[in-house]
Amino acid sequence: MQSQARCKCRSGFSSTQEVQVCKQCGDDDHESGLAEPSRRALLKAAGTGLAAAPLFGAMSASAQTRPVSPAVGAGPFPTRAWSANSATAPFSPFSVQRRAVGAKDVVIDVLYCGICHSDIHTVHGDWGAPNYPVVPGHEIVGRVVAVGSAVKKFRVGDVAGVGCMVDSCGECENCLADREQNCLKGTTFTYDAPDKVSGGVTYGGYSERIVVTEHFAIRIPPGMDLAATAPLLCAGITTFSPMQHWRLQSGQRVGVIGMGGLGHVAVKLAVARRAEVTVLTTSPSKIADARRMGAREAVLWSDADAMKRLAGHFDLLISTVPVSYRMQPFFELLKLDGTLVNVGALGTLSEADLSGMAMGFGRKSLSGSMIGGIAETQEVIDYCAARNIAADVELIQPNQISQAFERVVNKGVRYRFVIDFASTKRSV
Numbered sequence: 001m002q003s004q005a006r007c008k009c010r011s012g013f014s015s016t017q018e019v020q021v022c023k024q025c026g027d028d029d030h031e032s033g034l035a036e037p038s039r040r041a042l043l044k045a046a047g048t049g050l051a052a053a054p055l056f057g058a059m060s061a062s063a064q065t066r067p068v069s070p071a072v073g074a075g076p077f078p079t080r081a082w083s084a085n086s087a088t089a090p091f092s093p094f095s096v097q098r099r100a101v102g103a104k105d106v107v108i109d110v111l112y113c114g115i116c117h118s119d120i121h122t123v124h125g126d127w128g129a130p131n132y133p134v135v136p137g138h139e140i141v142g143r144v145v146a147v148g149s150a151v152k153k154f155r156v157g158d159v160a161g162v163g164c165m166v167d168s169c170g171e172c173e174n175c176l177a178d179r180e181q182n183c184l185k186g187t188t189f190t191y192d193a194p195d196k197v198s199g200g201v202t203y204g205g206y207s208e209r210i211v212v213t214e215h216f217a218i219r220i221p222p223g224m225d226l227a228a229t230a231p232l233l234c235a236g237i238t239t240f241s242p243m244q245h246w247r248l249q250s251g252q253r254v255g256v257i258g259m260g261g262l263g264h265v266a267v268k269l270a271v272a273r274r275a276e277v278t279v280l281t282t283s284p285s286k287i288a289d290a291r292r293m294g295a296r297e298a299v300l301w302s303d304a305d306a307m308k309r310l311a312g313h314f315d316l317l318i319s320t321v322p323v324s325y326r327m328q329p330f331f332e333l334l335k336l337d338g339t340l341v342n343v344g345a346l347g348t349l350s351e352a353d354l355s356g357m358a359m360g361f362g363r364k365s366l367s368g369s370m371i372g373g374i375a376e377t378q379e380v381i382d383y384c385a386a387r388n389i390a391a392d393v394e395l396i397q398p399n400q401i402s403q404a405f406e407r408v409v410n411k412g413v414r415y416r417f418v419i420d421f422a423s424t425k426r427s428v
Protein backbone atom coordinates (compact mmCIF):
# COMPACT_ATOMS: atom_id res chain seq x y z
CA MET A 1 0.00 0.00 0.00
CA GLN A 2 1.38 3.41 -0.91
CA SER A 3 1.05 6.48 1.27
CA GLN A 4 1.45 10.17 0.68
CA ALA A 5 4.35 10.36 3.14
CA ARG A 6 7.38 12.39 2.11
CA CYS A 7 10.94 12.34 3.29
CA LYS A 8 12.77 15.37 4.68
CA CYS A 9 14.32 16.28 1.33
CA ARG A 10 10.77 16.33 -0.05
CA SER A 11 11.76 14.52 -3.19
CA GLY A 12 9.32 11.75 -2.31
CA PHE A 13 9.58 8.08 -1.71
CA SER A 14 10.15 5.18 -4.02
CA SER A 15 6.76 3.87 -5.02
CA THR A 16 7.95 0.31 -5.44
CA GLN A 17 8.80 -0.68 -1.89
CA GLU A 18 6.57 -1.17 1.10
CA VAL A 19 9.33 0.23 3.29
CA GLN A 20 9.57 3.53 1.50
CA VAL A 21 12.98 4.89 0.75
CA CYS A 22 13.53 8.26 -0.87
CA LYS A 23 15.34 7.84 -4.19
CA GLN A 24 17.12 11.17 -3.64
CA CYS A 25 18.28 11.09 -0.04
CA GLY A 26 17.94 7.38 0.70
CA ASP A 27 16.02 8.21 3.88
CA ASP A 28 12.85 6.53 5.06
CA ASP A 29 11.83 9.13 7.65
CA HIS A 30 8.18 10.02 7.35
CA GLU A 31 7.06 13.59 7.79
CA SER A 32 3.39 12.62 7.68
CA GLY A 33 1.02 10.08 6.28
CA LEU A 34 2.17 6.85 7.96
CA ALA A 35 0.82 5.80 11.31
CA GLU A 36 4.15 4.56 12.65
CA PRO A 37 7.50 6.32 12.74
CA SER A 38 10.08 4.77 10.45
CA ARG A 39 12.57 2.17 11.62
CA ARG A 40 15.43 4.55 10.96
CA ALA A 41 13.77 7.39 12.90
CA LEU A 42 13.33 5.11 15.88
CA LEU A 43 16.89 3.95 15.67
CA LYS A 44 18.10 7.52 15.50
CA ALA A 45 15.91 8.42 18.45
CA ALA A 46 17.36 5.52 20.38
CA GLY A 47 20.81 6.75 19.46
CA THR A 48 21.73 3.36 18.13
CA GLY A 49 22.35 4.04 14.47
CA LEU A 50 21.85 0.84 12.49
CA ALA A 51 22.07 -1.40 15.49
CA ALA A 52 22.52 -5.12 15.16
CA ALA A 53 20.08 -7.27 17.05
CA PRO A 54 22.00 -9.74 19.19
CA LEU A 55 21.31 -13.32 18.16
CA PHE A 56 21.32 -14.71 21.66
CA GLY A 57 20.70 -13.32 25.07
CA ALA A 58 18.44 -10.66 26.47
CA MET A 59 17.10 -7.80 24.40
CA SER A 60 16.91 -4.25 25.66
CA ALA A 61 13.61 -2.45 25.20
CA SER A 62 15.11 0.06 22.78
CA ALA A 63 16.65 -2.71 20.72
CA GLN A 64 13.22 -4.23 20.34
CA THR A 65 11.54 -1.22 18.74
CA ARG A 66 12.26 -1.10 15.04
CA PRO A 67 15.83 -2.16 14.44
CA VAL A 68 17.46 -3.17 11.21
CA SER A 69 20.61 -5.21 11.56
CA PRO A 70 23.58 -4.01 9.48
CA ALA A 71 23.51 -7.21 7.43
CA VAL A 72 19.95 -6.40 6.40
CA GLY A 73 19.86 -2.66 5.77
CA ALA A 74 17.05 -1.04 3.79
CA GLY A 75 17.40 -2.90 0.50
CA PRO A 76 17.64 -6.49 -0.69
CA PHE A 77 20.52 -8.33 0.90
CA PRO A 78 22.50 -11.50 0.22
CA THR A 79 22.42 -14.53 2.45
CA ARG A 80 24.43 -17.73 2.38
CA ALA A 81 22.49 -20.79 1.30
CA TRP A 82 23.08 -24.40 0.25
CA SER A 83 21.66 -25.46 -3.08
CA ALA A 84 21.25 -28.51 -5.27
CA ASN A 85 22.23 -27.70 -8.84
CA SER A 86 20.92 -30.93 -10.32
CA ALA A 87 19.20 -34.13 -9.20
CA THR A 88 22.54 -35.78 -8.54
CA ALA A 89 25.06 -33.00 -7.76
CA PRO A 90 26.04 -32.65 -4.10
CA PHE A 91 24.78 -29.60 -2.23
CA SER A 92 27.08 -26.60 -2.47
CA PRO A 93 27.16 -23.04 -1.08
CA PHE A 94 25.07 -20.50 -2.98
CA SER A 95 24.21 -16.85 -2.42
CA VAL A 96 20.53 -15.98 -2.28
CA GLN A 97 19.26 -12.43 -2.57
CA ARG A 98 16.57 -11.81 0.08
CA ARG A 99 14.06 -9.06 -0.56
CA ALA A 100 14.08 -5.66 1.12
CA VAL A 101 12.13 -5.78 4.36
CA GLY A 102 8.53 -4.78 3.65
CA ALA A 103 6.29 -3.15 6.22
CA LYS A 104 4.75 -6.51 7.19
CA ASP A 105 7.90 -8.58 6.84
CA VAL A 106 10.11 -10.17 9.42
CA VAL A 107 13.73 -11.17 8.88
CA ILE A 108 14.57 -14.48 10.50
CA ASP A 109 18.07 -15.65 11.28
CA VAL A 110 17.72 -19.37 10.64
CA LEU A 111 18.91 -21.48 13.57
CA TYR A 112 17.57 -24.90 12.57
CA CYS A 113 16.01 -26.38 9.45
CA GLY A 114 14.67 -29.91 9.16
CA ILE A 115 15.18 -32.14 6.13
CA CYS A 116 11.81 -33.36 4.88
CA HIS A 117 11.44 -36.11 2.29
CA SER A 118 9.62 -33.51 0.17
CA ASP A 119 12.96 -31.69 -0.13
CA ILE A 120 14.37 -34.87 -1.63
CA HIS A 121 11.42 -35.42 -4.00
CA THR A 122 11.80 -31.84 -5.22
CA VAL A 123 15.55 -32.00 -5.79
CA HIS A 124 15.25 -35.39 -7.48
CA GLY A 125 12.51 -34.09 -9.80
CA ASP A 126 9.98 -36.68 -8.59
CA TRP A 127 7.15 -34.15 -8.93
CA GLY A 128 8.34 -32.49 -12.15
CA ALA A 129 11.41 -30.59 -13.22
CA PRO A 130 12.52 -28.18 -10.48
CA ASN A 131 14.13 -24.79 -11.04
CA TYR A 132 17.77 -25.45 -10.23
CA PRO A 133 19.51 -24.27 -8.17
CA VAL A 134 17.02 -25.44 -5.55
CA VAL A 135 17.40 -24.26 -1.96
CA PRO A 136 14.99 -26.54 -0.06
CA GLY A 137 13.91 -26.29 3.56
CA HIS A 138 10.43 -25.75 5.03
CA GLU A 139 10.93 -26.71 8.66
CA ILE A 140 12.57 -23.49 9.78
CA VAL A 141 13.09 -22.11 13.27
CA GLY A 142 15.07 -18.96 13.86
CA ARG A 143 15.49 -15.66 15.62
CA VAL A 144 13.72 -12.52 14.42
CA VAL A 145 16.45 -9.97 13.71
CA ALA A 146 14.44 -7.21 12.01
CA VAL A 147 10.79 -6.32 11.58
CA GLY A 148 8.95 -4.03 9.18
CA SER A 149 7.14 -0.94 10.40
CA ALA A 150 3.68 -2.55 10.44
CA VAL A 151 4.61 -5.85 12.08
CA LYS A 152 2.46 -6.64 15.11
CA LYS A 153 3.04 -10.33 15.81
CA PHE A 154 6.81 -10.26 16.41
CA ARG A 155 9.51 -8.21 18.03
CA VAL A 156 13.21 -8.44 17.42
CA GLY A 157 14.62 -11.27 19.51
CA ASP A 158 11.50 -13.46 19.27
CA VAL A 159 11.78 -17.00 18.00
CA ALA A 160 9.73 -17.67 14.86
CA GLY A 161 9.06 -20.63 12.63
CA VAL A 162 8.32 -20.93 8.93
CA GLY A 163 6.70 -23.99 7.42
CA CYS A 164 5.79 -24.98 3.89
CA MET A 165 4.34 -21.72 2.60
CA VAL A 166 5.28 -18.07 2.61
CA ASP A 167 2.43 -16.33 0.79
CA SER A 168 -1.13 -16.64 -0.53
CA CYS A 169 -3.74 -14.20 -1.83
CA GLY A 170 -5.45 -13.84 1.56
CA GLU A 171 -8.76 -13.08 -0.14
CA CYS A 172 -10.14 -16.23 -1.75
CA GLU A 173 -12.63 -18.44 0.09
CA ASN A 174 -9.95 -20.95 1.03
CA CYS A 175 -7.59 -18.33 2.43
CA LEU A 176 -10.49 -16.77 4.32
CA ALA A 177 -11.22 -20.22 5.76
CA ASP A 178 -7.63 -20.42 7.08
CA ARG A 179 -6.60 -22.85 4.36
CA GLU A 180 -3.84 -20.85 2.75
CA GLN A 181 -2.31 -24.09 1.49
CA ASN A 182 -5.31 -24.34 -0.84
CA CYS A 183 -5.26 -20.72 -2.05
CA LEU A 184 -7.31 -20.48 -5.24
CA LYS A 185 -4.82 -18.05 -6.74
CA GLY A 186 -1.90 -20.31 -5.93
CA THR A 187 -0.11 -20.75 -2.64
CA THR A 188 3.51 -19.62 -2.65
CA PHE A 189 5.41 -22.53 -1.19
CA THR A 190 8.60 -21.85 0.73
CA TYR A 191 10.93 -23.08 -1.99
CA ASP A 192 10.96 -23.72 -5.73
CA ALA A 193 7.69 -21.85 -6.23
CA PRO A 194 7.10 -18.71 -8.31
CA ASP A 195 7.83 -15.77 -6.02
CA LYS A 196 5.01 -13.25 -6.54
CA VAL A 197 6.78 -10.56 -4.53
CA SER A 198 10.33 -10.61 -5.87
CA GLY A 199 9.99 -12.56 -9.12
CA GLY A 200 11.98 -15.70 -9.81
CA VAL A 201 11.47 -18.61 -7.44
CA THR A 202 11.42 -18.94 -3.69
CA TYR A 203 14.41 -20.23 -1.76
CA GLY A 204 13.90 -22.10 1.49
CA GLY A 205 15.50 -22.65 4.84
CA TYR A 206 18.78 -24.28 3.87
CA SER A 207 20.02 -20.73 4.25
CA GLU A 208 21.13 -18.36 6.96
CA ARG A 209 18.33 -15.80 6.66
CA ILE A 210 14.83 -15.63 5.27
CA VAL A 211 12.36 -12.76 4.84
CA VAL A 212 8.70 -13.61 5.25
CA THR A 213 5.42 -11.79 5.77
CA GLU A 214 4.54 -11.99 9.45
CA HIS A 215 1.28 -13.84 8.69
CA PHE A 216 3.31 -16.81 7.47
CA ALA A 217 5.63 -16.85 10.46
CA ILE A 218 4.64 -18.97 13.46
CA ARG A 219 5.22 -17.95 17.08
CA ILE A 220 7.39 -20.44 18.94
CA PRO A 221 6.53 -20.44 22.65
CA PRO A 222 9.38 -20.06 25.11
CA GLY A 223 10.99 -23.18 26.50
CA MET A 224 10.69 -25.33 23.40
CA ASP A 225 13.71 -27.28 22.19
CA LEU A 226 14.23 -25.32 18.99
CA ALA A 227 15.99 -28.03 16.96
CA ALA A 228 13.36 -30.61 17.85
CA THR A 229 10.55 -28.12 17.17
CA ALA A 230 11.64 -27.35 13.59
CA PRO A 231 10.17 -30.60 12.14
CA LEU A 232 6.78 -29.76 13.62
CA LEU A 233 6.47 -26.97 11.02
CA CYS A 234 5.90 -29.63 8.35
CA ALA A 235 5.90 -33.16 9.79
CA GLY A 236 3.85 -31.96 12.77
CA ILE A 237 1.15 -30.02 10.96
CA THR A 238 0.85 -32.59 8.16
CA THR A 239 -0.03 -35.35 10.61
CA PHE A 240 -1.94 -33.17 13.12
CA SER A 241 -4.31 -31.81 10.47
CA PRO A 242 -5.89 -35.17 9.51
CA MET A 243 -6.26 -36.07 13.19
CA GLN A 244 -8.20 -32.84 13.64
CA HIS A 245 -10.26 -33.18 10.48
CA TRP A 246 -11.21 -36.83 11.13
CA ARG A 247 -11.64 -36.01 14.84
CA LEU A 248 -9.39 -38.71 16.21
CA GLN A 249 -10.70 -39.37 19.70
CA SER A 250 -9.33 -40.93 22.84
CA GLY A 251 -9.66 -44.71 22.62
CA GLN A 252 -10.00 -44.81 18.82
CA ARG A 253 -7.61 -46.96 16.88
CA VAL A 254 -5.18 -45.31 14.51
CA GLY A 255 -2.51 -46.92 12.38
CA VAL A 256 0.56 -45.05 11.18
CA ILE A 257 1.97 -46.55 7.99
CA GLY A 258 5.68 -45.73 7.66
CA MET A 259 7.61 -44.42 10.63
CA GLY A 260 10.04 -41.82 9.34
CA GLY A 261 9.99 -38.05 9.94
CA LEU A 262 6.22 -37.64 9.57
CA GLY A 263 5.36 -41.05 10.95
CA HIS A 264 7.17 -40.76 14.26
CA VAL A 265 5.61 -37.34 14.94
CA ALA A 266 2.21 -38.83 14.03
CA VAL A 267 2.75 -41.51 16.68
CA LYS A 268 3.52 -38.91 19.35
CA LEU A 269 0.54 -36.72 18.39
CA ALA A 270 -1.88 -39.65 18.36
CA VAL A 271 -0.56 -40.96 21.69
CA ALA A 272 -1.12 -37.49 23.17
CA ARG A 273 -4.80 -37.77 22.16
CA ARG A 274 -4.93 -41.11 23.99
CA ALA A 275 -5.73 -42.94 20.79
CA GLU A 276 -4.62 -46.56 20.52
CA VAL A 277 -1.69 -46.38 18.12
CA THR A 278 -0.25 -49.12 15.92
CA VAL A 279 2.76 -48.59 13.67
CA LEU A 280 2.92 -50.49 10.40
CA THR A 281 6.55 -50.54 9.39
CA THR A 282 8.93 -52.16 6.94
CA SER A 283 11.85 -51.79 9.40
CA PRO A 284 12.27 -54.37 12.20
CA SER A 285 14.65 -52.01 14.02
CA LYS A 286 11.86 -49.45 14.53
CA ILE A 287 9.55 -51.72 16.49
CA ALA A 288 11.13 -50.96 19.85
CA ASP A 289 11.26 -47.22 19.06
CA ALA A 290 7.54 -47.18 18.25
CA ARG A 291 6.75 -48.69 21.63
CA ARG A 292 9.08 -46.23 23.34
CA MET A 293 7.11 -43.40 21.70
CA GLY A 294 3.89 -44.80 23.13
CA ALA A 295 2.52 -47.00 20.35
CA ARG A 296 0.60 -50.02 21.63
CA GLU A 297 2.29 -52.19 19.06
CA ALA A 298 4.29 -52.09 15.85
CA VAL A 299 3.99 -54.71 13.17
CA LEU A 300 5.92 -55.45 10.04
CA TRP A 301 4.15 -55.27 6.70
CA SER A 302 5.53 -58.74 6.06
CA ASP A 303 3.94 -60.21 9.21
CA ALA A 304 0.98 -62.00 7.63
CA ASP A 305 -0.41 -63.21 10.97
CA ALA A 306 -0.47 -59.72 12.45
CA MET A 307 -2.01 -58.26 9.31
CA LYS A 308 -4.75 -60.90 9.50
CA ARG A 309 -5.32 -60.26 13.19
CA LEU A 310 -5.69 -56.51 12.56
CA ALA A 311 -8.35 -56.90 9.82
CA GLY A 312 -11.23 -54.45 10.42
CA HIS A 313 -9.37 -52.89 13.36
CA PHE A 314 -8.71 -49.22 12.58
CA ASP A 315 -10.84 -46.09 12.61
CA LEU A 316 -8.12 -44.15 10.83
CA LEU A 317 -4.93 -44.95 8.96
CA ILE A 318 -2.37 -42.28 8.15
CA SER A 319 0.04 -43.25 5.42
CA THR A 320 3.36 -41.42 5.26
CA VAL A 321 5.05 -43.75 2.78
CA PRO A 322 6.81 -41.64 0.14
CA VAL A 323 6.21 -44.00 -2.76
CA SER A 324 3.19 -45.71 -4.28
CA TYR A 325 2.63 -49.19 -2.80
CA ARG A 326 -0.09 -51.85 -2.54
CA MET A 327 -2.69 -50.17 -0.33
CA GLN A 328 -5.37 -52.86 -0.46
CA PRO A 329 -3.80 -54.95 2.36
CA PHE A 330 -4.03 -51.83 4.56
CA PHE A 331 -7.59 -51.06 3.45
CA GLU A 332 -8.49 -54.49 4.83
CA LEU A 333 -7.43 -53.21 8.23
CA LEU A 334 -10.06 -50.43 8.29
CA LYS A 335 -13.33 -50.75 10.16
CA LEU A 336 -16.63 -49.98 8.48
CA ASP A 337 -16.54 -46.26 7.56
CA GLY A 338 -12.82 -46.07 8.25
CA THR A 339 -10.53 -43.74 6.30
CA LEU A 340 -7.02 -44.14 5.00
CA VAL A 341 -5.48 -40.68 4.68
CA ASN A 342 -2.53 -40.61 2.33
CA VAL A 343 -0.16 -37.77 3.17
CA GLY A 344 2.91 -39.53 1.79
CA ALA A 345 2.96 -40.58 -1.85
CA LEU A 346 2.02 -37.47 -3.83
CA GLY A 347 2.74 -38.85 -7.31
CA THR A 348 0.35 -41.24 -9.06
CA LEU A 349 -0.82 -44.08 -6.83
CA SER A 350 0.04 -46.52 -9.59
CA GLU A 351 0.67 -49.44 -7.23
CA ALA A 352 -2.36 -48.91 -4.96
CA ASP A 353 -4.33 -51.82 -6.50
CA LEU A 354 -7.51 -50.97 -4.58
CA SER A 355 -10.62 -53.13 -4.70
CA GLY A 356 -13.72 -51.05 -5.46
CA MET A 357 -15.86 -53.91 -4.17
CA ALA A 358 -14.12 -54.03 -0.77
CA MET A 359 -14.22 -50.25 -0.53
CA GLY A 360 -17.94 -50.26 -1.26
CA PHE A 361 -18.83 -53.05 1.17
CA GLY A 362 -16.93 -51.43 4.01
CA ARG A 363 -17.94 -47.87 2.98
CA LYS A 364 -14.25 -47.11 3.38
CA SER A 365 -12.60 -43.92 2.20
CA LEU A 366 -9.29 -43.05 0.68
CA SER A 367 -8.34 -39.43 1.25
CA GLY A 368 -5.38 -37.11 1.03
CA SER A 369 -4.32 -34.12 3.07
CA MET A 370 -1.85 -31.32 2.44
CA ILE A 371 -0.01 -29.72 5.38
CA GLY A 372 -2.39 -27.34 7.20
CA GLY A 373 -3.25 -23.64 7.29
CA ILE A 374 -1.32 -21.05 9.27
CA ALA A 375 -3.80 -20.98 12.17
CA GLU A 376 -3.68 -24.76 12.43
CA THR A 377 0.12 -24.72 12.23
CA GLN A 378 0.17 -22.30 15.16
CA GLU A 379 -2.26 -24.64 16.92
CA VAL A 380 -0.02 -27.70 16.54
CA ILE A 381 3.00 -25.76 17.78
CA ASP A 382 1.08 -24.55 20.84
CA TYR A 383 -0.32 -28.05 21.36
CA CYS A 384 3.18 -29.54 21.31
CA ALA A 385 4.57 -26.80 23.57
CA ALA A 386 1.87 -27.53 26.16
CA ARG A 387 2.52 -31.28 26.07
CA ASN A 388 6.27 -31.32 25.59
CA ILE A 389 6.01 -33.04 22.21
CA ALA A 390 9.04 -32.78 19.94
CA ALA A 391 10.66 -34.67 17.11
CA ASP A 392 13.56 -37.07 17.57
CA VAL A 393 16.31 -35.29 15.69
CA GLU A 394 19.86 -35.80 14.54
CA LEU A 395 21.74 -32.55 14.04
CA ILE A 396 23.97 -32.15 11.00
CA GLN A 397 26.11 -29.39 9.55
CA PRO A 398 25.26 -27.84 6.15
CA ASN A 399 28.11 -29.73 4.48
CA GLN A 400 26.42 -33.02 5.40
CA ILE A 401 23.12 -32.42 3.56
CA SER A 402 23.90 -34.71 0.63
CA GLN A 403 24.80 -37.66 2.88
CA ALA A 404 21.68 -36.97 4.96
CA PHE A 405 19.50 -37.18 1.80
CA GLU A 406 20.94 -40.63 1.07
CA ARG A 407 20.25 -41.85 4.58
CA VAL A 408 16.64 -40.61 4.47
CA VAL A 409 16.03 -42.39 1.16
CA ASN A 410 17.49 -45.59 2.67
CA LYS A 411 15.23 -45.30 5.77
CA GLY A 412 18.33 -44.68 7.88
CA VAL A 413 17.31 -41.53 9.76
CA ARG A 414 16.09 -41.66 13.39
CA TYR A 415 13.88 -39.75 12.86
CA ARG A 416 14.56 -36.31 11.37
CA PHE A 417 17.78 -34.70 10.24
CA VAL A 418 17.95 -31.06 11.25
CA ILE A 419 20.57 -28.70 9.85
CA ASP A 420 22.24 -26.85 12.70
CA PHE A 421 22.96 -23.25 11.75
CA ALA A 422 22.90 -22.18 15.39
CA SER A 423 26.24 -23.66 16.43
CA THR A 424 28.18 -21.68 13.82
CA LYS A 425 26.37 -18.47 14.75
CA ARG A 426 26.95 -19.00 18.45
CA SER A 427 30.70 -19.05 17.92
CA VAL A 428 30.66 -15.73 16.02
Ligand code: NAP
Pocket residue numbers: 115116117118119121234235238257258259260261262263280281282283286320321322323342343344345346369370371408409411413415
Ligand atom coordinates in the same frame (compact mmCIF):
# COMPACT_ATOMS: atom_id res chain seq x y z
P1 NAP B 1 10.75 -40.29 5.60
O1 NAP B 1 11.34 -39.68 6.80
O2 NAP B 1 11.64 -40.82 4.54
O3 NAP B 1 9.76 -41.45 6.10
C1 NAP B 1 9.07 -42.28 5.21
C2 NAP B 1 8.92 -43.67 5.83
O4 NAP B 1 8.11 -44.46 4.95
C3 NAP B 1 10.22 -44.43 5.94
O5 NAP B 1 10.96 -44.14 7.08
C4 NAP B 1 9.72 -45.86 5.98
O6 NAP B 1 9.25 -46.15 7.29
C5 NAP B 1 8.48 -45.84 5.09
N1 NAP B 1 8.71 -46.48 3.78
C6 NAP B 1 8.08 -47.57 3.32
N2 NAP B 1 8.48 -47.88 2.09
C7 NAP B 1 9.41 -46.99 1.76
C8 NAP B 1 10.22 -46.83 0.61
N3 NAP B 1 10.12 -47.63 -0.47
N4 NAP B 1 11.09 -45.82 0.59
C9 NAP B 1 11.20 -45.00 1.66
N5 NAP B 1 10.44 -45.11 2.78
C10 NAP B 1 9.56 -46.11 2.84
O7 NAP B 1 9.79 -39.26 4.86
P2 NAP B 1 8.92 -38.07 5.50
O8 NAP B 1 9.73 -36.84 5.54
O9 NAP B 1 8.24 -38.58 6.69
O10 NAP B 1 7.86 -37.83 4.33
C11 NAP B 1 7.02 -38.89 3.94
C12 NAP B 1 6.25 -38.52 2.69
O11 NAP B 1 5.31 -37.51 3.01
C13 NAP B 1 7.10 -37.95 1.56
O12 NAP B 1 6.63 -38.48 0.34
C14 NAP B 1 6.83 -36.47 1.61
O13 NAP B 1 7.00 -35.83 0.38
C15 NAP B 1 5.40 -36.46 2.04
N6 NAP B 1 4.94 -35.23 2.67
C16 NAP B 1 3.68 -34.84 2.42
C17 NAP B 1 3.18 -33.73 3.02
C18 NAP B 1 1.77 -33.33 2.80
O14 NAP B 1 1.40 -32.19 3.11
N7 NAP B 1 0.91 -34.21 2.31
C19 NAP B 1 3.98 -32.96 3.87
C20 NAP B 1 5.27 -33.41 4.12
C21 NAP B 1 5.74 -34.55 3.53
P3 NAP B 1 9.37 -47.64 7.86
O15 NAP B 1 10.84 -47.86 7.98
O16 NAP B 1 8.65 -47.53 9.14
O17 NAP B 1 8.71 -48.57 6.89
Ligand code: ZN
Pocket residue numbers: 116117118119138164234235
Ligand atom coordinates in the same frame (compact mmCIF):
# COMPACT_ATOMS: atom_id res chain seq x y z
ZN1 ZN C 1 7.89 -31.30 4.52
